[in-house]
Amino acid sequence: MEPKEIDWERLNLIIDKNKGEKWGLIPLLQEVQETFGYVPPESIDLIASALGLFPSQVQGVVTFYSGFALKPKGKYVLRVCQGTACYVKGGRSILRMMKKETGLEVNETSPDYQFTLETVACLGACFLAPTMMVNRAYFGKLSPAKVTSVLAQYKKDEVER
Numbered sequence: 001m002e003p004k005e006i007d008w009e010r011l012n013l014i015i016d017k018n019k020g021e022k023w024g025l026i027p028l029l030q031e032v033q034e035t036f037g038y039v040p041p042e043s044i045d046l047i048a049s050a051l052g053l054f055p056s057q058v059q060g061v062v063t064f065y066s067g068f069a070l071k072p073k074g075k076y077v078l079r080v081c082q083g084t085a086c087y088v089k090g091g092r093s094i095l096r097m098m099k100k101e102t103g104l105e106v107n108e109t110s111p112d113y114q115f116t117l118e119t120v121a122c123l124g125a126c127f128l129a130p131t132m133m134v135n136r137a138y139f140g141k142l143s144p145a146k147v148t149s150v151l152a153q154y155k156k157d158e159v160e161r
């Protein structure tokens with residue numbers, strides 16, 4: 001599966017809606033991110049000129065906030081916690097297991113755009129350590145067996161489609 005082609009008409013509609021609203025940069029970027037799954041680098045100049053900003057300012061915001069991505073991510077973003085509480089409870093072996101199961105290194109996306117593997121500093125659920133998220137779903141008290149079964153749900157979903 002290739003990443004979605006950029007729907008320029010849709011992108012221009014989003015940008016036009018926010019034209020001239022300097023304060024609207026973050027909401028605009030959020031809408032672009034939600035619509036396309038990332039902020040296409042080709043859109044930076046358009047967004048900047050619509051809002052009266054420099055492209056470097058837009059680029060700076062996109063790269064500063066981890067919620068924005070300049071590359072398409074997988075359908076499922078796997079975030080494995082490597083914070084202290086998770087680390088001492090085996091977070092490192094959970095990450096190793098995830099790499100083995102997905103064949104991905106950290107910050108890589110599978111060629112079929114099914115998975116992106118990331119690490120985070122803390123998911124705010126330390127009492128469930130070690131933890132991970134798949135998109136917005138939390139999984140805690142992970143063990144290697146649990147990692148396999150969590151991933152199987154999402155791999156199965158891939159097979160069903």
Ligand code: FES
Nearest residue numbers: 081083086123125
């Ligand atoms: S350190 Fe992992 S959830 Fe806080």
